[in-house]
Amino acid sequence: MAADVLTPQIYLLCGVLLFVLGLHALVVRRHLLLKILAVNVMGSGVFMVLLGVAAGGEGGVDPVPHALVITGIVVAVSATAVALVLMLRVKAATGLARLPRSGPED
Amino acid sequence: MIRRRFTSPLVLLMSLTLAGLLIVVVLDLPPQPGLAAPVADAMDRSGVRHPVTAVLLNFRGYDTFLELAVLMLAVLSIWSLGLRDPIPARPVQGPVLHGTLRHLIPVAVVTGGYLVWVGSSDSGGAFQGGAVLGAAGVMLMLSLPREMPMPSALVQRLGLSLGAFAFLAVGTAGLLTGHGFMGYPPAWAYHLILGIELAASVSIALTLVLLFLGGRSRRVRHGR
Secondary structure: OHHHHHHHHHHHHHHHHHHHHHHHHHHHOOEHHHHHHHHHHHHHHHHHHHHHHHHHOOOOOOHHHHHHHHHHHHHHHHHHHHHHHHHHHHHHHHOOOEOOOOOOOO | OHHHHHHHHHHHHHHHHHHHHHHHHHHOOOOOOOOHHHHHHHHHHOOOOOHHHHHHHHHOHHHHHHHHHHHHHHHHHHHHOOEOOOOOOOOOOOOHHHHHHHHHHHHHHHHHHHHHHHOOOOOOOHHHHHHHHHHHHHHHHHHOOOOOOOOOHHHHHHHHHHHHHHHHHHHHHHHHOOOOOOOOOOOOHHHHHHHHHHHHHHHHHHHHHHHHHOOEOOOOOOOO
16 A cells, blocks of 8 residues: 555656756766766656656556657657767867866856 | 865755755645546547557657657758768677577567557557667677678668658648548558558668767768
């Protein structure tokens, strides 16, 4: 009984933690590959929250968030591929796959 | 340097605050009926028996069509960024890899086809099947890094746009026959959905392989 009530909540909690973990890494890390991975972790957190919401509704599992998540996964994969290629071009142009330490105004 | 020493605890503190706020919000979500009941009511007109497939290919077909367009756009933007780098791998000596692939790729093709077909009644569909086919294609590319079996530019472009064009053609036919854009006649829905899924899975598999290569090959020219 208690497990039935708790299960969607665990997915919601883990999704939020994944999202914040990714956001923290996105701000702190400077290597572009780590930033791309961080955005992916954030996206996984969002998907997890969506699936938790879908399971928590009344009247059974909601299929519409599941369809949203599968669409989101495909879009995330293609966006990641474009980001990785852009990262390789940045590395080819500047020699480093990271953002400059200080902006032009410093 | 001094700034960095202060910023990282500050970022940590802000992240933890955000996590706390978001947890309060998601745990306090009001109970909502969701869309399960409307989807269940319309299932008999959708042509398929799995609710997620019905949402993806019928009720919200527009989203899936645009998703195929996003995949196509991703490949085009990668092609516009330049030529692909050669895969930094030497051909593997010995019969093990090629013998394994000779058995594994037919299995992957059958599995991918089954996943597309089963999507109408169970978990599966064009994206799952396309992902399995794409993985088989990537393995084939990795096993032959020197003599990569690339089809001609026209075939690549046609395969890439096959799914989106099939979806658009069926959607426009629905508009002309009075079922609305992206609408199907209910009696034909199953066959149309299966056809779209087959075309889409071919496009998705090809897209994944081309995304993996990370640049246009020498056979794809710039320009028109």
